[in-house]
Amino acid sequence: MQSQTRPPQAEPATARGAHPLEPLFHPRTIAVVGASPEGNAGYEFVRKIQAYGFKGRIYPVNPKGEPVLGLPGYPSISAIPDEVDFVIFASPAATVPAAMEECAAKGVKLAHLFTARLSETGVPELAALERRIVEIARRGGVRILGSNGMGLYYPKEGISFRANYPKEPGDVAFLSQSGGNAWEFVYRAALRGLRFSKVISYGNACDLNEADYLEYLAEDPETRVITAYIEGVRSGRRFVEALNRAARAKPVVILKGGRTKAGARATASHTASLAGDHQVWEGLLRQAGALGAESLEELQDLAVALRFFPKPRGRRVAALGGGGGGSVAAADACDEAGFVLPRLPRDIVEELKQLIPATWMMISNPIDNSAIGNPRATSRLQELAFRHEAFDFVLLELGVDAAYEDDRGVERTHQTVGRLIELQRETGRPTAFIVRSGDAGEEWRRNAVNRDREMLVQAGLPVFPDMRRATRALGRVLRYWEERDNETAS
C-alpha cells in the first residue's frame, strides 16, 4: 500500500515499516556550521540544543575551529572525528555548497538550512545557488530541511530552536513555513497546554516539502494531531495525496497564508511560494476532511479543541458562569455554533424552587450567575451541569473583572476553579472553560488570573479567551467528529 503512493524521489525505507524520514529525526550527533564563540545565530543553536538536554554529541564548526560553550570546535565538517547525522547550517549561503559536499562525503542524513537569502530573494543567481545546494545534497543522499526556516523542535530528542519552549514532549505536530509563526504558535499553544511531538519550520522547502512532512506525520505514532501553516505547495498532486492520507489517519488543521491578492504577494517574498487560488485550497481541505483556520489564533483554538475536548454524546450544552448579558451572548454564540441549549429539566427546576424560592423562575440555560444570588444554589447548579443527563457537555465562563475584584474574590474564584476541576474529573463530562485575558492594570490581578488558567490547563482542560472563539472552534470540531462517525458508519 505504502509504496504505491510513495513518490519516486523519497528515500527507501531503512527499516521495514518505518517511514523513510524517520531516521533523519533521531540524530546521535549534530554539527552546527557557523557557530562562533562570540555569539551569533549558530552559537544560539548550540546553546539551545545543549540547554535542551540533547543526549548525543554536538560539534560546533567555525573557520578557526574555535571551541563554543565548552565544546571543541572544528574548522569543517570533514574535520569532525566522528560520524555526523544532522547538520545545522547558520553560515552564509555562498559557503554552503562546499560544506554540503563534505556532508555528502561524511554520510550526513539531514541538513537544516537556517541559512536564508536564497530563492526567496527573487534574485536569479541566488535561486540558482539554492538549486545547486539541493543537487549536491541529493547526489550525496543528504536531505534538506529549509532553507530559511528555524528547523526542528523535537523535545523528545532534546532538540529545539527556542529557549523557552516546554521540555516535555506531546502529541501535536506543527509544520510551519514561517519561523515567526512557529515561535508564536508554540509559545501561545504551550500556554494553553498543548505539547508537541515535532515542530518543523521548513521555510522555502527547497528539498523536503510539505508533502514529505505530511506523509511522515500521518504515519508518525508520536503525533495525534497535525497542525500546519502553509504558504504554497511545491507539488500539487503529491500534496493532495499526502493531505488525504494524513486527514484519514488523524485530525489535520491548516492555516493557509496568502488568502488574498496582497497576501499572495507577501508569500512570494517570504518563502518564494505561489499561494494559489484560495477557493481551490478550501475545496481541497473539504474533500480531504481537513480543517482550515483563518488565523494563528483559530489554529490554536482548533488544536486545543481537538486535543482537550473529548467527543460529547451530542450537542446539548449547559452554559454557565456569565451574568445576564454574558448569558445572552453565550446563547447567541451557542446557537450560531449549532449547539442545543435544552431548557432546565423538571427535576432541576423543582430543586431550584426549594433552594431559591424567590428567583428560581429566572434561571434558565445559559444559567445567569448573577440571578441566582445564593452560593449553595450556584454550586448545586454547577454540579448538575456536570451530572445531569439532560446535557452532553459544559461551557463554563469566568468573568475576570467580577471574579477577581479583590482578595476575597481572588480566593473564592480560585476555590471555585478547583472544585470545578474536581467535578469534571469525577464525571468525565466534556467541558470547556472561557477565561478572558489576564491583562490588567494590577499585578496581583494578572497573577491571580494566570494562576487559575494554569490550574485549568494543567488539569488537561481546554481554555478559550472568549465565548465566540470557544463556540466557533468547538462547533467545528463537533462537526468534524460527527462527519468522521458518519464515514465510519457508512
Add this chain to the structure above:
Amino acid sequence: MQSQTRPPQAEPATARGAHPLEPLFHPRTIAVVGASPEGNAGYEFVRKIQAYGFKGRIYPVNPKGEPVLGLPGYPSISAIPDEVDFVIFASPAATVPAAMEECAAKGVKLAHLFTARLSETGVPELAALERRIVEIARRGGVRILGSNGMGLYYPKEGISFRANYPKEPGDVAFLSQSGGNAWEFVYRAALRGLRFSKVISYGNACDLNEADYLEYLAEDPETRVITAYIEGVRSGRRFVEALNRAARAKPVVILKGGRTKAGARATASHTASLAGDHQVWEGLLRQAGALGAESLEELQDLAVALRFFPKPRGRRVAALGGGGGGSVAAADACDEAGFVLPRLPRDIVEELKQLIPATWMMISNPIDNSAIGNPRATSRLQELAFRHEAFDFVLLELGVDAAYEDDRGVERTHQTVGRLIELQRETGRPTAFIVRSGDAGEEWRRNAVNRDREMLVQAGLPVFPDMRRATRALGRVLRYWEERDNETAS
C-alpha cells in the same frame, strides 16, 4: 425643533435648551435605601459613592436608621432632613412602592432601582408590582433608572457602581441593559484607554428607556461616542427616531443581545425584553448610519478605533513589525478590510539598497521585520512609514514571544515603543498598534508587556489584541468616516 420630536411622555425641559434628563444626573444629595451597616448591596453603593469623591451629601436609609460608614442613617426617605435629588433602591421589591410615595412627596428627581426580581421574573404579580412602582413615580414626577440595573457611573460627578473604575471622566457613553456587560466593558475599555462621560446600566427599562437615554446622549456635550448593549426596544418608533438623531450627531455603536432564537429566549428572562428580528435590527442600524457590533470585544474595538484613530487621508497602509508569516497574515487582513498596501516607493527602495545591500529585495509592504536583519534599517523603515507620503496610516505589530524573549529583549522593545510613540506624536500620522495579550507563564514577561501597552495607551494610541481584530474594526470605522464625508458632500 426639539419639542417637535420630543415624545409626549417625556418631562418638559426645566431649562431652555437643556435636555429634560440633564438635571437628573447632577444630584446634590443621594439617598441609598437598604444600606445596612453590616455590609450589603446598599452598603456597597454608599461605599463606592463615598470612595469616588461624590461632592454632595449621602444619606443611608435602613429600618433602624443606623449609621453606615460614618454617615448618619435614617429610617425612611421622609425622615431625611434635607432635599433629596437621587435615590438608589437596594431594598426588596415589595417595600419599594411605599418608599416611592415618599420620594414623590420629597421631590426626588431620579430613582435608580438596583432592586430586581420584578418583570424579568415573568411572574404576573411581580410585573404588576413593577407597574405600580412606575405609576407612583410618574404621578409624583420621579423618573426611574432600572429596575434591575447597576445604575450610574458618572465620574465627573463622583458617582460609580464599581470600585475599580477610573476616576477621570472621558467622552464615551455606554448604555447597557446588562450590569455584567457594563462591568466587563468599562473594565476592558478602560485598559485600552477609553474614559467615560456616563455609563447607564438600565436593566428592565421600566420607565426611562433606551430611546430616552439615546436622545439625551445625542445632545450631551460631554459625550462624543455612544456605545450601547441593548436586548430589546420598548417603543419601536421612538427608538428609531432617537437612533437616527443620535447617529446624525455622533458615532453610535450598538451590540444587540439576542441575535438568535436561543439568545432571544435568554433576553426574556434577563430583562423581560423582546429581542425582535435581527435582520430588521440590522436594517435599522444601517439606515441610521450606526455601527453594529457582534460581541463585547468588537464593541470595544470599534469604540477604540472611533476614539483614538484619527481619520486618515486615504486607505494606503504601511504595515510593519511582524515576521514573515506575520507579514503574510497582515497582508491578508489588510486586503480583507479593504486597505491598500502600496509597494515600497522607489526612493525607499534606493535607500534600502544602501542600508541592506544583501536583503533589500526581500523587503516589501508589509515589512517583514525578520528579513531586515539590521537595526539601523529597521528604525529607518519605521521612520519612513510615519513620514513618507506614500502611506496614509500605519499598523504596527509587537510580537510578544520574540520581542520579550529575555531582559535584553524587554529593554529593547520598551525603547522601541518609546521611539515609535515619539515618531507618531511628531508626525501625527494615524497609527494603530497590535499588542498581543501579555498572558504568560512568567511574571516578568506579563509585567513587561503590560508596561508597554500602558505606555501606548497613555499616549492616546489605539491598541488591539490581534491583527484581524484591528483591521476589522479600523476597516469599518474608515468606511464610517467615508460615508459621513459623502453625506456631508452631497
